[in-house]
Amino acid sequence: MRGRVSGTFSVIHRDASCGARLGSLKTPHGEIETPIFMPVGTNATVKAMTPEDLWAVHAQIILANTYHLYLRPGHRLVESLGGLHRFMNWSGPILTDSGGFQVFSLGELRKISEEGVKFQSHLDGSYHVLTPELSIKIQEALGADIIMCFDECPAATADYDYVSRSLEMTTRWAKRCKEAHSREGQQLFGIIQGGMHHDLRARSLNEICAIGFDGYALGGLSVGEEKEQMYGVMESCAPLMPQDAPRYIMGIGAPEDLVEAVWHGFDMFDCVMPTRNARNGMLFTSQGRINIKAKAYEEDGGPLDPACGCHVCRTYSRAYLRHLYRAGEILASQLNTYHNLYYYLDLMRRMRGAIRENRFTEFRRDFYGSQTDNHV
Numbered sequence: 001m002r003g004r005v006s007g008t009f010s011v012i013h014r015d016a017s018c019g020a021r022l023g024s025l026k027t028p029h030g031e032i033e034t035p036i037f038m039p040v041g042t043n044a045t046v047k048a049m050t051p052e053d054l055w056a057v058h059a060q061i062i063l064a065n066t067y068h069l070y071l072r073p074g075h076r077l078v079e080s081l082g083g084l085h086r087f088m089n090w091s092g093p094i095l096t097d098s099g100g101f102q103v104f105s106l107g108e109l110r111k112i113s114e115e116g117v118k119f120q121s122h123l124d125g126s127y128h129v130l131t132p133e134l135s136i137k138i139q140e141a142l143g144a145d146i147i148m149c150f151d152e153c154p155a156a157t158a159d160y161d162y163v164s165r166s167l168e169m170t171t172r173w174a175k176r177c178k179e180a181h182s183r184e185g186q187q188l189f190g191i192i193q194g195g196m197h198h199d200l201r202a203r204s205l206n207e208i209c210a211i212g213f214d215g216y217a218l219g220g221l222s223v224g225e226e227k228e229q230m231y232g233v234m235e236s237c238a239p240l241m242p243q244d245a246p247r248y249i250m251g252i253g254a255p256e257d258l259v260e261a262v263w264h265g266f267d268m269f270d271c272v273m274p275t276r277n278a279r280n281g282m283l284f285t286s287q288g289r290i291n292i293k294a295k296a297y298e299e300d301g302g303p304l305d306p307a308c309g310c311h312v313c314r315t316y317s318r319a320y321l322r323h324l325y326r327a328g329e330i331l332a333s334q335l336n337t338y339h340n341l342y343y344y345l346d347l348m349r350r351m352r353g354a355i356r357e358n359r360f361t362e363f364r365r366d367f368y369g370s371q372t373d374n375h376v
């Protein structure tokens, strides 16, 4: 089974007690320490965060999206203005998703064929066809450091035969993506599908690895399946994936999911949860999630999370954050997002430290003990 195509990823250290590993991924816009969480920036912005804020919370790489930027403002416009890094003033690495997942979850009507996906824009109802070739051209025009193959993410409810036929098309699409990709220095990652079926996962994994990519992603997860199913796919796939290439799980996840995935040997993660939850007042802390709009915090002059070193936790009270949220102030989204992303990125930093010191299994045990998930 072929492993990696380019030599930009290296495993620096493995924790002997589990699958967790420390890695370094070099890109044209800088080096990324793994395991790493990638803040999501849908419309060429991580909502409510300036690039300066992103550096302040120690973001290393962010995500943007083919589907959104193709529809608005258009990838050719972004290209003509110097590419996505210049356009959004983010000088660090950028990864773009291929748009397939968004077409299924956002587009109005959509029709899948061997050619690609016909869909109606969620913005103005106009008709478009996104193909593997067009997805690669859009990602090349945006100038991302890492781009993703165009794939189909079957619904969690899809039956075995559908998932089987879908992964075969995703493999054919992956070959077309590799054929279409020609931008030097830009890394292309393959995406493994196969639903919740371990035999189909192994088949997709072998087919995608045989084509050969710079990194490999697990797709088709975090689509409504049970946690046990998600963890089971992680456990069965990790040992089969090339040891010396980056492993990315798409759309994951909650803090406990990140800890579980790192324990199994995964390196890269993205999820809208920290940013989307922040805007809804759901904040992550060392004691679990809290809902800042709860009356319990009305007169709480203490910090959001006493164990957090971020600017928000050192400066503002829970009472003030609750006030901002209830008043519908823009600053509520800004401060809540800043803290949630700091929490996620600091969790990754603490995990990297635990791997480096061969104590990740203890870290995982202590982490589960701490998350009382009080949801107040």
Ligand SMILES: Nc1nc2c(CCNCC3CCCCC3)c3[nH]c(NCCc4ccccc4)nc3cc2c(=O)[nH]1
Residues within 6 Å of the ligand: 040, 041, 042, 063, 064, 065, 097, 098, 099, 100, 101, 148, 151, 152, 153, 191, 218, 219, 220, 221, 222, 223, 250, 251, 252, 270, 271, 272, 273, 276
């Ligand atoms: N190609 C591809 N992408 C997938 C994505 C999008 C990853 N985020 C991209 C990012 C780019 C910038 C714009 C935003 C998206 C997934 N997201 C999830 N679950 C999210 C489940 C979730 C979790 C919390 C809240 C909402 C939804 N499963 C996913 C599976 C796949 C997949 O098979 N193929």
